[in-house]
Amino acid sequence: MQTQTIPDKINFWRNVIVLRIVMQALFVIAIALVAGLLYTNMLRGLEGLGLTFNFEFLKQEAGFGIAEGIDYAPSDTYFRAFQVGALNSLKVSVLGIIFATLLGLLFGVSRLSGNWLVRKIAAFYVECFRNIPLLLQILFWYTVVILQLPPVRESITLFHNIFISQRGIYIPWLKPMPGFAQWAGYIAAGVILPVLIYILKGRKSGTKDFARFAVTWGLPVFTCLAVSGWYMSPQTPLVLEVPVLQRFNFTGGVRLSPEFSALLIGLSVYTSAFIAEVVRGGIQSVKEGQVEAAKAVGLNESQTLRLVVLPQALRVIIPPLSNQHLNLAKNSSLAIAVGFPDLFNVGSTMMNQTGQSIPVFTLIMASYLIMSIIASLFLNWYNRRVRIIEQ
Amino acid sequence: MSNEMIRQGHPREMTGPLKWLRDNLFNNWYNGILTVISLFFIFVVSKAGFTWIFFEASWEVIPANLNLFMTGMYPPEEKWRIWTVVYMLAFLAGISAGIWGGIILRFALISTAVSLLLAVLPFESITRLLLLGAAIFLTASLLLGRGRTGWRSVVLWGWVLSFPLTVIMLRGFGESGVLPAVMTTRWGGLLLTLILASVSIAASFPLGILLALGRRSRLPAVSWFSISYIEVVRGIPLVTILFMSQIMLPIFLPDFRIDKIIRAMIGLTLFSTAYMAENVRGGLQGVPRGQYEAAEALGLSYSLTMVLVILPQALRSVIPAIVGHFISLFKDTSLVAIIGLLDLLGIARSIIANPDWLGLQTEVYLFAAFIYFMVSYSMSRVSRRIELALGIERK
Numbered sequence A: 001m002q003t004q005t006i007p008d009k010i011n012f013w014r015n016v017i018v019l020r021i022v023m024q025a026l027f028v029i030a031i032a033l034v035a036g037l038l039y040t041n042m043l044r045g046l047e048g049l050g051l052t053f054n055f056e057f058l059k060q061e062a063g064f065g066i067a068e069g070i071d072y073a074p075s076d077t078y079f080r081a082f083q084v085g086a087l088n089s090l091k092v093s094v095l096g097i098i099f100a101t102l103l104g105l106l107f108g109v110s111r112l113s114g115n116w117l118v119r120k121i122a123a124f125y126v127e128c129f130r131n132i133p134l135l136l137q138i139l140f141w142y143t144v145v146i147l148q149l150p151p152v153r154e155s156i157t158l159f160h161n162i163f164i165s166q167r168g169i170y171i172p173w174l175k176p177m178p179g180f181a182q183w184a185g186y187i188a189a190g191v192i193l194p195v196l197i198y199i200l201k202g203r204k205s206g207t208k209d210f211a212r213f214a215v216t217w218g219l220p221v222f223t224c225l226a227v228s229g230w231y232m233s234p235q236t237p238l239v240l241e242v243p244v245l246q247r248f249n250f251t252g253g254v255r256l257s258p259e260f261s262a263l264l265i266g267l268s269v270y271t272s273a274f275i276a277e278v279v280r281g282g283i284q285s286v287k288e289g290q291v292e293a294a295k296a297v298g299l300n301e302s303q304t305l306r307l308v309v310l311p312q313a314l315r316v317i318i319p320p321l322s323n324q325h326l327n328l329a330k331n332s333s334l335a336i337a338v339g340f341p342d343l344f345n346v347g348s349t350m351m352n353q354t355g356q357s358i359p360v361f362t363l364i365m366a367s368y369l370i371m372s373i374i375a376s377l378f379l380n381w382y383n384r385r386v387r388i389i390e391q
Numbered sequence B: 001m002s003n004e005m006i007r008q009g010h011p012r013e014m015t016g017p018l019k020w021l022r023d024n025l026f027n028n029w030y031n032g033i034l035t036v037i038s039l040f041f042i043f044v045v046s047k048a049g050f051t052w053i054f055f056e057a058s059w060e061v062i063p064a065n066l067n068l069f070m071t072g073m074y075p076p077e078e079k080w081r082i083w084t085v086v087y088m089l090a091f092l093a094g095i096s097a098g099i100w101g102g103i104i105l106r107f108a109l110i111s112t113a114v115s116l117l118l119a120v121l122p123f124e125s126i127t128r129l130l131l132l133g134a135a136i137f138l139t140a141s142l143l144l145g146r147g148r149t150g151w152r153s154v155v156l157w158g159w160v161l162s163f164p165l166t167v168i169m170l171r172g173f174g175e176s177g178v179l180p181a182v183m184t185t186r187w188g189g190l191l192l193t194l195i196l197a198s199v200s201i202a203a204s205f206p207l208g209i210l211l212a213l214g215r216r217s218r219l220p221a222v223s224w225f226s227i228s229y230i231e232v233v234r235g236i237p238l239v240t241i242l243f244m245s246q247i248m249l250p251i252f253l254p255d256f257r258i259d260k261i262i263r264a265m266i267g268l269t270l271f272s273t274a275y276m277a278e279n280v281r282g283g284l285q286g287v288p289r290g291q292y293e294a295a296e297a298l299g300l301s302y303s304l305t306m307v308l309v310i311l312p313q314a315l316r317s318v319i320p321a322i323v324g325h326f327i328s329l330f331k332d333t334s335l336v337a338i339i340g341l342l343d344l345l346g347i348a349r350s351i352i353a354n355p356d357w358l359g360l361q362t363e364v365y366l367f368a369a370f371i372y373f374m375v376s377y378s379m380s381r382v383s384r385r386i387e388l389a390l391g392i393e394r395k
Helices: A016-049 A078-110 A116-130 A134-146 A180-205 A210-232 A258-285 A288-296 A301-337 A343-354 A357-386 B003-009 B016-024 B029-056 B066-071 B076-100 B102-120 B125-145 B149-171 B189-215 B220-235 B238-252 B260-286 B289-297 B302-317 B319-337 B344-353 B361-390
Strands: A156-158 A162-165 A168-171 A173-176 A238-241 A254-256
Touching (some): A078 A258, A078 A343, A078 A357, A116 B029, A134 A258, A134 B344, A258 A301, A288 A301, A301 A343, A301 B238, A343 B238, A357 B220, B149 B189, B189 B220, B189 B260, B189 B319, B189 B344, B220 B260, B238 B260, B238 B319, B319 B344, B319 B361
Antiparallel strands (some): A162 A168, A173 A238
């Protein structure tokens, strides 16, 4: 019988280690070639347009107006204009996330209601808004609903203080008075003090339960300081300002422009349909045995929900929920369809004016990427926190 | 004990609709209140809705523009080409439904129902006849395909070939002849929406598989490249990518004249690839380690392991996710209206802007929404069926 001899040295073209290095080198070279080709093309194209690739233009005067947002004048720089856009995006995203989550919770829980009719209404809502493109919904809210509202003088009044018309929604808002800065100091102290106590005390006793500490220590300290600060300040620090109809328009309060309102409603409603499904799935993922066991140990209904169902459901809900929040923030770029000056809309105006498409796209992409990175860092932290520690 | 006494022992036993009402709507006091409020709400909304739909809305804008909604500016004398494609797909769908049955059968039945339903819409009578014909044709090919398991590979090849055939039929070539070229600028409406969605799904499928494999690759250069591509694309909005493909492609590739629709397709494909890769990765992760080890033990190379062992299992389990992705891409194609293409939504906007149809935005948008809803909703039902059939738990 012949025995096969094993060669003590493998040929280098069959050696896995060598192969892996060669393969990667080839891959990198291929990518570099494509990138290099695109880059030279780009330089050639830019030369044809008489442009160079840099961010210098950001210091130039923008020269275009932006309808809403933080203080800004056309004589400000492009960079300032971009900031206005970014903050507008942030504003609509944060508000949208809050409303979408609340609506989504409401309809998600309703889909599991014991009431047949409520269940069906929630299902109708979810299917309806989930299956129609968001852009169509935003345009619908804008052109069909908001722009068809009565003119300012015939505004619809809600709760005596909210006025809805073609020009937007006017709501009462808190206006800071001269004493505000002093009061803000008290508020800041009310936040910092408990945190300091927590750190000091925690180091001594090794306690880690921040939520419990926040309720037993943080909340009382904060309330004390906030209330005493309110009465200590020479003037009332905040005044509720109600919009008042003047000759042509309302003054006072806060105006949500038609564009902003349409975008906000569209984003919130569309995303809430998805969040409702996430919430429903999360609650359904908790096995019935868990609820029965909770009842068996004598927990009442609210304790069952708070101590048994929610902690388990949240573990399932949070990751897709934050994914939906991220989607909402990205979808806020549809603002361009109704003319709300968000990050992307301002960016595209900048592109049209300067022709600097590549730097502006870089800025826009960087802004969105920073946002998603923050979201995914949070998610990783959360997943680590709630991970089931198996024995 | 007589029957009389038993009946007396349970005097309030209810059955039938009354019991259902009590169990589902009035089982305690707050559910009772909720029911009353809901009924009131439904009454108010549906009353307003019905009054508007049947008495106030002026629906004549829809039949007058139905051709625009469906095919955009596609030349009427070339419509037969679209119909040929529809009949070809109906034939393939019917045969496949006959051979495989199950979900495909259900899908074919839904398609038949949809085309019958469409025949009710106020099209020209020739269109209605053709739709009716398509439904009958589909059913006939279904009966033809029943039990012909030997045709499987032929039919699969038919599907693969149907793709270039569709493009050739719709696009055409040359100035004259049988198939004169129809410029892509004339494509529009639902036709364009469906083409954009299917082209980008079909193109992103192989690319997505490659990226998913790349992400799990043991070569750091490859996996880093794949991860950064996937995460960057998933991190930025589709509008940005569409604008980039419109503006940057001519800068990066100045030697080619790429028309607007192709640029949109490239943008949608680049976008969709990243999501497709994540879906496929989910399937790859679900394949047990033992399968890899077994393939290795048999001495299969990496590519053979993937093609013969891993991918068939992984792809099977991600079919629902891919259908879901197709639904969202179908809705997302509406964003091309922002860059000025006349897809279903773009057409709707252009009709609203037409002074002949001033003030009819509600009717036009609702009609467009109805079409999107029908397609998207029926696909999501199909996807749910597939999930049940594959026995995959919804995550």
